[in-house]
Amino acid sequence: MAFVGRAARQPRGQARAVAGTAAPAAERAVSAQGVEVSPTSAPSLRPMREGDLDAVMAIEQRAYPFPWTRGIFRDCLKSGYPSWVMTEHGLVIGYGLLSIAADEAHVLNICVAPERQGRGLGRHLLRALVKIARDQRSQRVFLEVRPSNPGAIALYHSEGFNEIGRRPRYYPARDGREDALVMAIELVADDITTMPSL
Numbered sequence: 001m002a003f004v005g006r007a008a009r010q011p012r013g014q015a016r017a018v019a020g021t022a023a024p025a026a027e028r029a030v031s032a033q034g035v036e037v038s039p040t041s042a043p044s045l046r047p048m049r050e051g052d053l054d055a056v057m058a059i060e061q062r063a064y065p066f067p068w069t070r071g072i073f074r075d076c077l078k079s080g081y082p083s084w085v086m087t088e089h090g091l092v093i094g095y096g097l098l099s100i101a102a103d104e105a106h107v108l109n110i111c112v113a114p115e116r117q118g119r120g121l122g123r124h125l126l127r128a129l130v131k132i133a134r135d136q137r138s139q140r141v142f143l144e145v146r147p148s149n150p151g152a153i154a155l156y157h158s159e160g161f162n163e164i165g166r167r168p169r170y171y172p173a174r175d176g177r178e179d180a181l182v183m184a185i186e187l188v189a190d191d192i193t194t195m196p197s198l
C-alpha cells in the first residue's frame with residue numbers, strides 16, 4: 001500500500017471495464033435452505049464510486065493498522081485513478097487502486113475484507129490491476145509493502161514481482177516508522193508473435 005498524501009498525483013484516464021474479471025469461485029454460497037445461490041452472485045469487479053466509500057472505509061479500517069482516510073480515496077476518484085471494488089451479492093468485499101503515469105503503473109492500495117482473506121480474492125484483484133496497467137500500455141508496475149506484511153509479500157512474489165529497493169521510514173508504525181519494500185514487475189508485451197521473424 002502506498003502512503004499517499006491528500007494531494008493525489010496526476011490523473012490519467014478513467015477506470016475502464018476489465019475483461020475477464022469474474023473472480024474465482026472462492027467458496028460456494030449456500031442459502032439458509034441449503035440451496036446453492038446462482039453463479040451470477042460470484043464476486044465480480046466494477047469501478048469504485050463515491051457511494052462505495054462507506055463500505056470501503058469500513059473494510060480499510062479493519063484491514064490496516066494505519067488506514068487511508070476517506071479523503072485519500074475521494075482524491076483518487078476525483079483524479080480518475082483506476083479504482084475498483086470487488087463485490088459479492090452487491091456488497092463490497094475488496095478493492096484495488098492504481099495510478100498510471102507515462103509507462104509506469106503504481107498499485108496504491110489492494111485490500112480484501114479480513115473475513116474474506118485467504119481465498120484467492122487478493123490474487124484475483126492483483127491480476128486485474130496488472131491487466132489494467134498492461135491494457136494502458138504500462139511497461140512496469142510498482143508497489144510498496146511493509147516488511148511486516150509477509151502474506152502480501154508472498155502474494156506479490158508469487159505473481160512475479162521482485163524487490164527492487166527500500167524506502168527508509170516510509171510508513172507510520174506503532175514504534176515510530178517502518179521502511180517500505182519497493183517491488184516491481186516488468187510487463188512483457190503480449191504481441192510478441194507479431195514481431196518480424198529474424
Ligand SMILES: CC(C)(COP(=O)(O)OP(=O)(O)OC[C@H]1O[C@@H](n2cnc3c(N)ncnc32)[C@H](O)[C@@H]1OP(=O)(O)O)[C@@H](O)C(=O)NCCC(=O)NCCS
Binds near residue numbers: 001112122124144152
Ligand atoms: C494482502 C491481501 C490483499 C491478500 O489477499 P488474500 O485474498 O488474503 O490473498 P489470497 O487468498 O489471494 O492469497 C494469495 C497468496 O498470498 C499469500 N498469502 C496470503 N495471505 C497469506 C498469509 N496470511 N500468510 C502467508 N501467505 C499469504 C499466499 O502466497 C497466497 O497464495 P496461496 O494461497 O497459493 O498460498 C489481503 O490479505 C489483505 O487485504 N490484507 C490487508 C491489506 C493489505 O495488507 N494489503 C496489502 C498492502 S501492500
